[in-house]
Amino acid sequence: MTEPLFLKPVFQPKIWGGRKLETEFGYDLPDGDIGELWAISAHPHGPSTIENGPLAGKTLAQAWRDDQDYFGHQPGKVFPLLTKILDAEDSLSVQVHPDDTYAAAHEAPGELGKTESWYVISAEPGAYLIYGHHAKTRAELEAMIKAGQWDDLLRKVPVKTGDFFYVPSGTIHALNKGIMVLETQQSSDTTYRLYDYDRTDKAGHKRELHLQQSIDVTTVPHVDPKLNIxxxxxxxxxxxxxxxxxxxxxxxxxxxxxxxxxxxxxxxxxxxxxxxxxxxxxxxxxxxxxxxxxxxxxxxxxxxxxxxxxxxxxxxxxxxxxx
The missing domain is CATH 2.60.120.10 (Jelly Rolls)
Structure with missing residues (x-):
């Protein structure tokens, strides 16, 4: 074999998205606010399609199921990774993801937990992330969430182009406006929102929050991973x-x-x-x-x-x- 498997991406509209994937990367976007490009994905919410070679026209999920010679006959039932580009024209919800054990017990069959990472493609001057929290115990975390003490709870971290963040499951986090990242993650689309700025969509509806799940899965206290870049x-x-x-x-x-x-x-x-x-x-x-x-x-x-x-x-x- 002489060529890689080239993949057609999937675009995901988001309330916080914009058009930078078109203006800065040249992608032919559908109408609307596009927040995510799922670049390499076998997740059922947005599977990429193989564009070349003997597998042309198959989704990555189909290839993983039927053509394991291409992947070394790995044991997992689902392709384990998902790469995205995210364009945060506005701030994402403050959120947290479960680990594999919690996802297996509470989400759809086959859904993985979600550990992820971000490479910052670009960040506007003054941009920052939500990364971690200040609660010392789970009882304190629950009390601060239910009281809406977001300024006291959430940890803000300045960010610049070229930074890298590792975000294990259980980490409270959010990209904020003016940031574009390439995300490498487990193949999961499970997100528990604990705060969404009380904003509404174009129909006037607020997005669903998941306070109890967020309390259940958040790591307390927060500890930054010790990266060795x-x-x-x-x-x-x-x-x-x-x-x-x-x-x-x-x-x-x-x-x-x-x-x-x-x-x-x-x-x-x-x-x-x-x-x-x-x-x-x-x-x-x-x-x-x-x-x-x-x-x-x-x-x-x-x-x-x-x-x-x-x-x-x-x-x-x-x-x-x-x-």
């Missing part, structure tokens, strides 16, 4: 390792900035790639494929060695030992 020069590339197992059990995430050539050997059953900037070529087994900004693809199990050539910025991820 490392950057290395490899051939003509600078590779930054943001997270990897064992600290991050569900995925590893890297950033590759290339000016020239980079030869690589597979370190996982398959590899996910999102091209954030530039253009170049993917070369494997004597074949080549042009790649450029806005493309998302999977390097399948059959390709064990490859070369990137060109001027490229990419976010690359691989499944972890619990994916």
């Amino acid at each position: 490392q950057t290395a020069k490899v051939q003509d590339a600078t590779i930054t390792t943001f997270v990897q197992p064992p600290m991050s059990p569900f995925f590893a995430v890297y950033r590759i900035v290339l000016a020239g050539n980079l030869n690589q050997t597979a370190q996982a059953p398959y590899t996910l790639v999102s091209v954030l900037n530039g253009e170049g070529t993917f070369v494997a087994d004597g074949g080549s494929s042009p790649i450029k900004r806005g493309m998302d693809f999977i390097i399948p199990n059959q390709i064990t060695e490859w070369k990137f050539s060109g001027n490229l910025e990419m976010i690359v991820s691989t499944p972890g030992n619990e994916a």
Whole structure:
């Protein structure tokens, strides 16, 4: 096999979305406020479609079920990862996600928990995140949520372009206005909202809150993950390792900035790639494929060695030992 699996993304309208995916990335968006691009997804709420090769026309979910040669015959019933780009034209709800155990007990069959991470593609001056909380006990957390003491409860963290955040399940969090991120996460669409700024949709309806679930799953007290971000020069590339197992059990995430050539050997059953900037070529087994900004693809199990050539910025991820 000489080419990766190129994927057609799925666009998700959101009350907090905008149009930057069109103006900055050149995607042909549907009408409305588009908050999310599901770039590599097998989730039933938005599965990507394979655009090339023998699997062309299949969704990623169908390929995972029927064509495991491409993924190294992994044991999970569902493709475990999902990559997105989020455009926060307005602030997202303050939210928290469950772990696998809670999701299995309370959500639809097959739904995973949700640990995620954010690479900040861009952030306007003064932008900040909600990341964590100040409650010392679960009783204090519950009291502050029910009293609406958001300024006292929520932890605000300044953010700038190029930052990286690891967001384990149980972490209260929210992107705020003026931020665009590439998100690498478990394949889950379960979100428990605890605060949504009392805003309404175009029909005048408030979105549903999930206060008890949020109280149930939030980690108390909040503790920042101890990241060990490392950057290395490899051939003509600078590779930054943001997270990897064992600290991050569900995925590893890297950033590759290339000016020239980079030869690589597979370190996982398959590899996910999102091209954030530039253009170049993917070369494997004597074949080549042009790649450029806005493309998302999977390097399948059959390709064990490859070369990137060109001027490229990419976010690359691989499944972890619990994916």
